[in-house]
Each structure stands twice: as structure tokens, then as C-alpha cells.
Amino acid sequence: MYGSAYIDPNTQFEGYLAPGEDPALLAEFEARIAAGDKIEPRDWMPALYRKQLIRMIEQHAHSEIIGALPEGTWITRAPGFRRKLALMAKVQDEVGHAQLLYNAAETLGKSREDMINDLLTGKSKYSNVFNYPAMTWADSAVIAWLIDAAAIVNQLANSKGSYGPYSRALDRICAEESFHLKYGHDNVVFLATGTPKQRQMVQEALTRWWEPIMHFFGPPDNVSQHTEVLMRWKVKMDTNDNMRQMFLNMYVPKIWDLGLSLPDPDLRKNEETGKWEYTEPNWETFKQVINGHGPCNAERLAVRRMAEEKGRWVRRAILKENTPYAIPLS
Amino acid sequence: MKIKSLDPRIERAQLDSDSQEGMNSPMDQFQTYEVFEQKKRGTHHIHVGSVHAPNAELASVFAKEQYTRRGQCVNLWVVPTAAIYATAYEDADIFETTPSKYHRDPESYKVMDRIQAFKQKQNA
Numbered sequence: 001m002y003g004s005a006y007i008d009p010n011t012q013f014e015g016y017l018a019p020g021e022d023p024a025l026l027a028e029f030e031a032r033i034a035a036g037d038k039i040e041p042r043d044w045m046p047a048l049y050r051k052q053l054i055r056m057i058e059q060h061a062h063s064e065i066i067g068a069l070p071e072g073t074w075i076t077r078a079p080g081f082r083r084k085l086a087l088m089a090k091v092q093d094e095v096g097h098a099q100l101l102y103n104a105a106e107t108l109g110k111s112r113e114d115m116i117n118d119l120l121t122g123k124s125k126y127s128n129v130f131n132y133p134a135m136t137w138a139d140s141a142v143i144a145w146l147i148d149a150a151a152i153v154n155q156l157a158n159s160k161g162s163y164g165p166y167s168r169a170l171d172r173i174c175a176e177e178s179f180h181l182k183y184g185h186d187n188v189v190f191l192a193t194g195t196p197k198q199r200q201m202v203q204e205a206l207t208r209w210w211e212p213i214m215h216f217f218g219p220p221d222n223v224s225q226h227t228e229v230l231m232r233w234k235v236k237m238d239t240n241d242n243m244r245q246m247f248l249n250m251y252v253p254k255i256w257d258l259g260l261s262l263p264d265p266d267l268r269k270n271e272e273t274g275k276w277e278y279t280e281p282n283w284e285t286f287k288q289v290i291n292g293h294g295p296c297n298a299e300r301l302a303v304r305r306m307a308e309e310k311g312r313w314v315r316r317a318i319l320k321e322n323t324p325y326a327i328p329l330s
Numbered sequence: 331m332k333i334k335s336l337d338p339r340i341e342r343a344q345l346d347s348d349s350q351e352g353m354n355s356p357m358d359q360f361q362t363y364e365v366f367e368q369k370k371r372g373t374h375h376i377h378v379g380s381v382h383a384p385n386a387e388l389a390s391v392f393a394k395e396q397y398t399r400r401g402q403c404v405n406l407w408v409v410p411t412a413a414i415y416a417t418a419y420e421d422a423d424i425f426e427t428t429p430s431k432y433h434r435d436p437e438s439y440k441v442m443d444r445i446q447a448f449k450q451k452q453n454a
């Protein structure tokens with residue numbers, strides 16, 4: 001569902017070659033990327049590239065698996081059989097996306113066990129939006145349409161990145177997302193063109209989700225040497241603000257078209273610059289939620305812990321002793 | 331502290347927010363298998379990714395769920411990652427050959443020209 005090169009502003013940047021790394025190898029690596037070639041798992045790569053990619057792909061994987069939870073809440077109460085089937089299929093897709101992404105991150109040398117443990121202890125993050133509850137069925141519709149839409153903007157950009165396994169996983173993922181987007185749009189349109197009560201439901205959900213959606217792409221990037229290097233290495237493919245603009249440009253007109261409103265009186269497209277103007281969302285809230293103080297952080301991790309714990313006896317029962325482990329090939 | 335949730339299933343599970351359970355130890359997620367998919371009879375199996383599984387049978391079940399949810403597939407192979415011997419990218423020069431491949435080009439064999447010339451000579 002989601003991928004973001006959100007760069008922690010506290011990350012220390014100490015030059016992009018680690019001690020002992022060979023500048024000649026770096027030159028070859030950079031030339032390959034500049035030529036539009038992909039980097040594969042066993043190629044030489046700078047430690048910083050490896051570290052940032054693991055962090056980013058891992059966060060993306062966690063976002064898929066945690067992102068399945070707010071929507072999964074509504075499977076048992078979906079209105080009607082067709083919607084129940086579709087929602088189950090969507091949630092299964094999201095969990096499948098997590099697995100594809102864990103495998104891509106694993107090719108860089110971090111085991112899936114370590115990634116799951118870092119998720120559970122809070123050391124490794126996932127997308128902030130999933131720390132909010134899906135209060136009504138209309139919330140699940142807004143998530144499926146707009147959060148997936150935002151994720152697609154991000155994932156399409158990242159699929160052009162330089163790391164082969166991540167690009168390949170994203171190509172598969174993007175192909176599946178088109179169903180999510182259509183399904184979500186269909187649900188929102190159904191409510192928005194329905195009874196006054198249904199319209200009210202979807203309007204309220206949209207109002208609740210607007211700030212998390214504006215947070216989705218992360219705070220404006222500060223122009224640092226770190227960002228500049230990651231963009232040259234095609235790890236980060238675009239600035240957070242650019243991606244937010246693309247999203248606004250594609251979806252705000254569609255929302256307004258349904259006669260729905262958004263809770264920002266200053267939101268408008270400046271026809272001269274072609275850019276959207278808006279009130280900056282509260283980035284202090286964003287930080288608070290990322291650091292564990294959102295409405296659902298504790299619930300999301302507790303559910304994940306339960307899933308790991310309850311499945312353990314099954315996994316133990318079928319685990320063969322002394323099986324050799326090998327890093328996935330690609 | 332007990333988790334309060336809007337989801338009745340989670341309410342019933344009585345989850346504790348201070349729980350430390352669920353931590354994984356090495357190999358809890360099993361070894362990996364590489365997955366090869368054949369889209370239709372008569373075509374090659376193509377590598378599509380990998381899955382974690384404790385044995386080949388389950389690997390093929392997971393591979394089916396993961397890689398064939400949409401679209402067609404008639405056959406799947408799963409191979410333990412450790413069983414694959416791969417060449418190194420840094421040795422890519424082993425695939426370089428002479429630039430001219432005329433000796434492999436069917437068009438470079440001009441038998442008809444020769445036969446025509448032979449016949450002309452005989453008739454002369």
C-alpha cells in the first residue's frame with residue numbers, strides 16, 4: 001500500500017563513503033545508475049545505499065502488513081457479499097505486498113526475523129496513516145480510494161529506482177493496486193451519490209482522514225547533502241512536496257466533483273504557478289504519532305504480537321532442524 | 331493496560347499493550363525457495379520471486395497464493411535458494427564473445443550462388 005523515503009531529520013550524514021570504501025567502485029556504481037541500469041543484490045554498493053534501502057523497503061513492508069489491519073476490521077461487517085469478497089481480496093493483496101517487500105529487503109542482508117522484531121519493538125516504523133482508526137465503513141472506503149491513491153503515486157515513482165529487487169516487487173505491486181483504487185473509488189462514489197445519511201458518513205470520514213492524508217508524503221524535505229545523494233543514487237525518486245502536489249492535482253478535483261468538501265479553506269490550485277496551495281498540516285502531530293502516540297499505535301503492534309505468538313506453535317511444529325538458510329537471490 | 335478497540339474481535343482478544351510476546355528467533359520464518367512460474371503450456375518457466383517455507387510442498391502452496399492470485403498459470407516450480415548456483419555479476423565478461431557472428435548467421439551461407447555458378451559453368 002505504501003512506500004516512503006521519509007528521511008529522519010536526526011540521521012547524521014557523514015559523507016557517503018564509509019571508511020575503507022573504494023572510490024573507484026563508487027564511480028562504477030554511480031555510472032551504472034546514471035546509465036539507467038539496475039543494481040542487483042550481489043553487486044558492490046556503498047554501505048549508505050544498503051542501509052537506506054533496507055530502512056525504506058522494510059518500512060514499506062511493515063506499512064503493507066499493518067495497513068491491512070484498519071481495513072481488515074471491516075471484513076466481518078462489510079455491507080453485502082460482493083464488497084466482503086472484494087475487501088478480503090484487497091487485504092490479501094496487501095499482505096502479499098508485505099511478503100514481496102520483506103523478500104526484497106532480505107536480499108540486502110537483513111533477515112525477516114530481524115525486521116519483524118524491529119517492527120514489534122518500535123525500532124522500525126511504518127506509515128503514520130495506519131495509526132488512525134477506521135471508525136465506519138465509509139472510512140474503509142476513503143482508505144481504499146485515497147490512501148491507496150497516494151501510495152500509488154509513491155510506488156510508481158519508486159519503481160523507477162535503482163535497486164533491481166525493489167523495482168521488480170513494485171512492478172508487481174503497482175499492477176495489483178489498480179483494483180484497490182477502483183474498488184475504493186466505487187465505494188466512495190456509492191456513498192456520495194446515496195442517501196443523505198450515506199453522504200454524511202462519507203463526508204465525515206473524508207474530514208477525519210484529510211490531515212493524515214496530507215501527512216502521508218512526509219514533511220517538506222530539507223535540502224541536505226544526504227537527500228541530494230539519495231536522489232542521485234535513485235533511492236529517493238522525488239521530493240515529498242512534489243509527490244503531494246501530484247496527488248492533490250489528481251484527486252482533489254475528483255473529490256470536489258462529488259460535491260464533497262475538504263477541511264482546508266485555503267486549498268486551491270494557483271492557476272498561474274499550476275501548484276496547489278494549502279494549509280500546512282500540523283507536523284508536530286505527525287511527529288507525535290510516528291513516535292508512538294497516535295490513537296492506534298499500541299493496538300496495531302499488539303495485534304501483530306498476537307499473530308506472531310499464536311502462529312508460533314504451528315511454525316515450530318513444521319520447522320525442520322538444521323535447515324540451511326540462504327539469502328533470496330533476487 | 332488492556333487495549334480498547336473499535337474492532338469487536340480485538341476487544342474480545344483482551345490484548346495487553348505492555349506485552350513483550352511475539353519476538354522471532356533465527357529461522358522462525360524458515361528458509362527461502364525461489365519460484366518459477368509457467369504461464370501456459372509450451373512456454374518456459376520464468377523466475378518470479380521467492381517465498382519462505384519449511385518444505386517444498388508448503389513452498390508451492392505459498393507460491394500459488396503469492397504469485398498466481400491473478401491471471402493464468404499452469405505449472406509452478408519451487409527450488410531451495412541454497413540449491414541454486416549463480417554466476418557473479420562481476421564476472422559478466424565471461425559472456426562476451428567475438429563481435430562478429432557471421433558464422434552463426436544462416437544468411438551468410440550462400441549455397442544458391444554457388445549452385446547457379448556451377449550450373450552455368452556446366453552448360454557453357
Ligand SMILES: [Fe+2]
Binds near residue numbers: 180
Ligand atoms: Fe493497496
Ligand SMILES: [Fe+2]
Binds near residue numbers: 001064094
Ligand atoms: Fe499494497
